[in-house]
Amino acid sequence: MPVILQGLLTILIGVGGCIGYFFLSNMVLDKVIFPARGENAGRNINRANAVRPWLFLFPALFLLSLYLVYPVIGSFLRSLYGRNPDEFVGLGNYISLFGSDDFQQAFFNNILWAIFVPAASTFMGLLVAQLTDKLSWGNFAKSMIFMPMAISFVGASLIWKFVYANDADIGLINAVRAAMGFGDPVDVVQIPFWNNFFLMVILIWIQTGFAMVILSAALRGIPEETIEAAILDGANPWQLFFKIKVPQIMPTIIVVWTTITITVLKVFDIVYTMTGGNFGTEILPSYMMDFMFRDDGRATAIALVIMIVVFPVMYSNIRQARKEMR
Amino acid sequence: MDNIAGQKSSLTWATHISVFILVMLWLIPTVGLLVSSFRDRDQISASGWWEAPFAVELTARGRAATEATPDGDLYVVTGNIFDDEEAQSYFPKGSDDVVAFGTSGRNPTEHPAGQTADLGDGQSLVVNADGSYEFRTPEKPGSRGQRIYFAAESPPKFTLANYNQVLNSDGMGRAFLNTFTVTIPSTIIPILIAAFAAYALAWMDFPGRGLLIALVVGLLVVPLQLALVPMLGLHNRIGIGQSFMGIWMAHTAFGMPLAVYLLRNYMAGLPRDIIESAKVDGATDFELFLKIILPLSLPALAAFSIFQFLWTWNDLLVAKVFLPSDDASKVMTVKIADDLLGSRGGDWGILATAAFVSIAVPLVVFFSMQRFLVRGLLAGSVK
Numbered sequence: 086m087p088v089i090l091q092g093l094l095t096i097l098i099g100v101g102g103c104i105g106y107f108f109l110s111n112m113v114l115d116k117v118i119f120p121a122r123g124e125n126a127g128r129n130i131n132r133a134n135a136v137r138p139w140l141f142l143f144p145a146l147f148l149l150s151l152y153l154v155y156p157v158i159g160s161f162l163r164s165l166y167g168r169n170p171d172e173f174v175g176l177g178n179y180i181s182l183f184g185s186d187d188f189q190q191a192f193f194n195n196i197l198w199a200i201f202v203p204a205a206s207t208f209m210g211l212l213v214a215q216l217t218d219k220l221s222w223g224n225f226a227k228s229m230i231f232m233p234m235a236i237s238f239v240g241a242s243l244i245w246k247f248v249y250a251n252d253a254d255i256g257l258i259n260a261v262r263a264a265m266g267f268g269d270p271v272d273v274v275q276i277p278f279w280n281n282f283f284l285m286v287i288l289i290w291i292q293t294g295f296a297m298v299i300l301s302a303a304l305r306g307i308p309e310e311t312i313e314a315a316i317l318d319g320a321n322p323w324q325l326f327f328k329i330k331v332p333q334i335m336p337t338i339i340v341v342w343t344t345i346t347i348t349v350l351k352v353f354d355i356v357y358t359m360t361g362g363n364f365g366t367e368i369l370p371s372y373m374m375d376f377m378f379r380d381d382g383r384a385t386a387i388a389l390v391i392m393i394v395v396f397p398v399m400y401s402n403i404r405q406a407r408k409e410m411r
Numbered sequence: 412m413d414n415i416a417g418q419k420s421s422l423t424w425a426t427h428i429s430v431f432i433l434v435m436l437w438l439i440p441t442v443g444l445l446v447s448s449f450r451d452r453d454q455i456s457a458s459g460w461w462e463a464p465f466a467v468e469l470t471a472r473g474r475a476a477t478e479a480t481p482d483g484d485l486y487v488v489t490g491n492i493f494d495d496e497e498a499q500s501y502f503p504k505g506s507d508d509v510v511a512f513g514t515s516g517r518n519p520t521e522h523p524a525g526q527t528a529d530l531g532d533g534q535s536l537v538v539n540a541d542g543s544y545e546f547r548t549p550e551k552p553g554s555r556g557q558r559i560y561f562a563a564e565s566p567p568k569f570t571l572a573n574y575n576q577v578l579n580s581d582g583m584g585r586a587f588l589n590t591f592t593v594t595i596p597s598t599i600i601p602i603l604i605a606a607f608a609a610y611a612l613a614w615m616d617f618p619g620r621g622l623l624i625a626l627v628v629g630l631l632v633v634p635l636q637l638a639l640v641p642m643l644g645l646h647n648r649i650g651i652g653q654s655f656m657g658i659w660m661a662h663t664a665f666g667m668p669l670a671v672y673l674l675r676n677y678m679a680g681l682p683r684d685i686i687e688s689a690k691v692d693g694a695t696d697f698e699l700f701l702k703i704i705l706p707l708s709l710p711a712l713a714a715f716s717i718f719q720f721l722w723t724w725n726d727l728l729v730a731k732v733f734l735p736s737d738d739a740s741k742v743m744t745v746k747i748a749d750d751l752l753g754s755r756g757g758d759w760g761i762l763a764t765a766a767f768v769s770i771a772v773p774l775v776v777f778f779s780m781q782r783f784l785v786r787g788l789l790a791g792s793v794k
Binding site: 089246350 | 427430433437438444455460592595608610612627628630636638642644645660663667695696721725727732740747759766774777778784
């Protein structure tokens with residue numbers, strides 16, 4: 086298998102190259118450029134220490150700027166050109182996008198996804214975290230609900246095809262309908278508007294585990310005294326949960342919510358596998374893939390729209406991180 | 412909580428039951444896939460996977476024998492339908508109970524088993540539950556025997572045939588190897604690069620450090636979609652094109668923000684005393700990193716490796732764009748999404764098996780490394 090050999094070779098070159106780079110550059114810095122001896126020893130050590138962080142950072146920064154910073158600019162510039170990369174169209178791509186029905190549909194659906202999936206996943210995650218908190222077999226239950234995190238979006242879509250299939254002998258939903266005596270099987274991914282929600286269920290199924298793990302840890306981090314005090318004051322379990330516990334873990338709930346929102350805005354696999362964007366289920370990432378390889382101008386314009394939607398979350402994350410560092 | 416003991420027992424029961432229901436809801440779809448992947452192909456389309464342990468009624472066809480014995484002015488053909496080659500392909504064991512039979516493909520279960528059916532022109536046919544039949548006809552039968560359709564109970568059948576077909580003849584074996592080839596270098600190479608950068612951001616003082624950390628946090632959420640067109644263009648210009656080399660570099664770079672962020676958070680939390688005293692003892696930054704920081708950061712390194720492994724193994728988008736679309740370099744997700752779902756949309760056994768093959772390895776990794784995964788998530792993943 087030549088490709089596998091190529092892979093092994095790449096690991097060797099990649100890892101060996103990294104070790105070699107860090108070791109050699111460090112040595113060159115200390116022994117050749119700023120040697121810690123002679124009359125300038127002290128000054129040289131200081132200079133070497135000022136340069137060293139950049140040696141350590143260089144490979145990571147190089148990759149980050151090449152693959153993530155440059156594309157922001159590159160995509161923006163490309164989106165100003167038409168299908169032919171020499172034909173400058175200005176904002177033409179954006180204007181025709183916003184005027185097209187498909188784009189409006191995809192945008193609207195994406196908003197639906199971005200509202201519904203994080204809300205439902207966080208709610209379910211919180212529910213499971215609270216219910217399993219004091220349960221003897223809670224860890225097992227959590228592990229089962231966490232499991233879909235390991236499954237690819239493509240795999241998950243296939244799994245759910247066995248629930249949604251338009252055949253009472255394959256699809257669970259239609260089997261239940263048949264058992265309850267409703268007539269012919271229905272294809273749930275073709276019901277206009279509601280099919281979006283059937284697709285969202287797949288992502289909720291995956292993301293609930295993530296929300297549960299983080300919220301479960303947050304619930305355990307709540308100081309015991311506050312709970313004991315509430316019980317002594319006669320709070321019932323509902324009040325205890327909604328008035329004492331939830332307010333204390335609110336910051337974590339927000340982090341979980343925004344993290345899932347970001348994921349939702351990027352996932353194209355589920356729509357691509359389940360409906361291919363047909364039946365009114367298109368979302369922006371899958372809509373972009375329709376233009377990928379065909380019209381780079383359109384594709385980059387859609388990517389930038391996704392970026393703009395993500396931007397507020399990015400801003401608040403950076404602010405949060407800076408606050409924590411102080 | 413003793414003062415609310417009265418409510419406690421009923422609430423506890425409600426909790427047990429609702430958690431049980433939730434776990435069931437979460438598990439059932441996956442169990443269905445697993446069960447379906449082991450079922451016989453004819454049985455999958457005849458009954459739901461939840462009925463897999465029970466017998467299935469299958470409809471099949473065969474032909475009566477051609478040797479006839481004269482009986483008065485009629486010819487009689489007798490035999491057992493399960494001896495027929497065509498019928499045996501549906502019921503290899505032949506021990507099934509015939510429920511009904513017929514002579515036309517449009518209505519294969521016209522007559523209940525054991526009842527004599529009048530076929531007109533003086534012909535009659537009866538098929539008994541054990542498969543034995545008797546066909547009476549006024550004319551001597553020709554070289555082709557009478558067509559017999561029948562429905563019979565087939566015992567539940569579990570087989571590895573789907574796996575055999577998926578791995579050997581549908582190209583999933585190749586795709587499995589390709590997925591491995593993409594995943595392993597993409598998981599290993601970013602670790603060291605990110606670890607050095609994370610150390611610099613956590614424990615070295617230099618101007619612009621805060622700005623760089625903010626940059627990494629910001630890049631965590633940049634949609635990959637932005638990188639597709641410009642980077643594919645760059646790969647084409649520098650001669651990498653769509654290739655494994657290209658996807659390794661892309662995955663390494665796309666994993667970098669999470670790697671640097673996770674590792675920096677973890678390293679920044681290591682006790683200051685250890686690092687200060689090592690510095691006092693004359694350790695250089697390089698030695699400090701290799702001998703103290705790296706070994707202490709193993710849990711974070713493990714957590715990141717698991718994330719990166721799951722992400723690259725499960726990825727569809729990057730593979731579709733940065734790998735060539737020929738059969739030789741398709742990974743499993745692309746193979747399933749583009750080939751199997753398109754051309755074999757109705758072949759549920761093959762679909763279930765292909766899906767299970769593709770999720771088996773991540774599931775093993777998940778269940779064996781769950782501890783690290785949870786720890787990594789709690790260290791503040793934003794991906």
